[in-house]
Amino acid sequence: MVGTSMHRILKGGSTALLAVGLSATPAGAQGASTAAAKPAAAQPSKALGSISAPITMEVFSDFQCPSCRELYQNTLRAVIANYVLPGKVYLVHRDMPLAMHPYAREAARYANAAAHVGKFEQVVDVLYATQAAWSASGKIEEAVAAALTPKEMQRVRKLVKSGKVDAAIDKDVSIGQMFQVRSTPTVIITHKGQTTPLPPGGVNYSLLKQYLDHLLRQ
C-alpha cells in the first residue's frame, strides 16, 4: 500500500504543489485547521445530503485514482448511509483530475454531465466500479451508459462534447488549489466555521466515524 496509496499531483513529471498561499488557508499550513472558513458553494447536483447539516465534507477525487475508488467504496458509502442520509453530513464531491491519469478529466466530464440529468451518484458508482476496465481501454462512455437511459446518455454525450462541464471541473480544481490539495483523495471537513483537511492516506471509515462523532458531540 505504501507508495501507491495516494496519487500525488504531478506537474511536468515532477511532484509539485499546484498553488500556495491563497486566501482561504494560511500559507504553508496545508493541514492546519482554519477558523472562519466557509466551504465554497457546491454544484448542488454534485453534493449529497442537507446543506444545513452540521458538518460539510468535501472530497477531492480523481476518478482514475485507485485510492479514490477505495475511499469511495470502503468509506464514503458508509458515510453516506450513516451520516449523510440522517442529515449529519453534507457531502460535496470535488473534481481533481490529475495530469498523470489520461482519462481522469474525461471521466470527470461524464460525471459532471450526469449531474445535469440528476444521475451523478449513479455515474460515480459505475465509474469507480469499472475503473480498472476503462482505465485500460479508455472506453468511459461505455461504462457510463450502463447507469443511464439512452435518452439521458444522449444528453450527457451532448454536454460532454459541448465542453460546458469543464467550467465546473476547473472550479473544483481551483478550490483544491486554494486548499493546497497535494494528493487525491483529499478530504476537507468544515464544522462550525473551522476547516480541517484530514491527513492524506490515513482516512478509513472507523477513524473517520470517531472524528465525525467527536465533532457532532461538540
Added chain:
Amino acid sequence: MSPVKFSSGRAVLLLTRCALGGVFLYAAWTKLSQPWALFAMSINAYQLLPEWSVTLLARTLPWAELALGALLIAGWALRMAATIASILLAGFFAVMLRSFLAGNTGIDCGCFGVGEALSGQTLLRDAALGMLSFGLTLAAFRENKNRADAPAAQPAAFAAGEAGETAK
C-alpha cells in the same frame, strides 16, 4: 554543603534538556489540542500498524511526549528520559525514512499535529533532534558516572592527605 559548580558543560546540558523538552511539549500540545482521531489518521497513513494499535498509539503517544518533555526540562530521571527520547526519535526516523524511500511523500509527517507533509526537511529535523537526544543521553550517563565516582574519590583523597601528614 559545597556550592554546585556551574561549568559551560552544565550550561550546554541544561540548554539541550530544555530545547529537547520544549520540542516534546510542543509536539504533545499540537496533538492533544486536536481530536485524537486526526492523529490516528496520520499514523494510519504510514500503513504499518493494525488499527487497534493505531488507536492505542494515537491515544497514548501525545501523553508520553508530554511526560518526556516535562521530565527533560525538570531534569528528573534524566538518563531514563533521554534514553526513551532517543529511542522514540530513532523509531520516528526509521518509520519516516521507510515511507520517504518508498515514495510515499504525500502523507502527513504527523510530527506536530496534522498538516505537515513528510519531506526531506522533516527527516533532517528528526535526525537532528535524534542526534541531540543521543548526545544528551551520553552526557546524562557521563554526569551520573562522575557523580558516582566523586564520593569514592573524596575519602581516598582524605586518606592520602592524612597519610601525608603522618609521614611528616
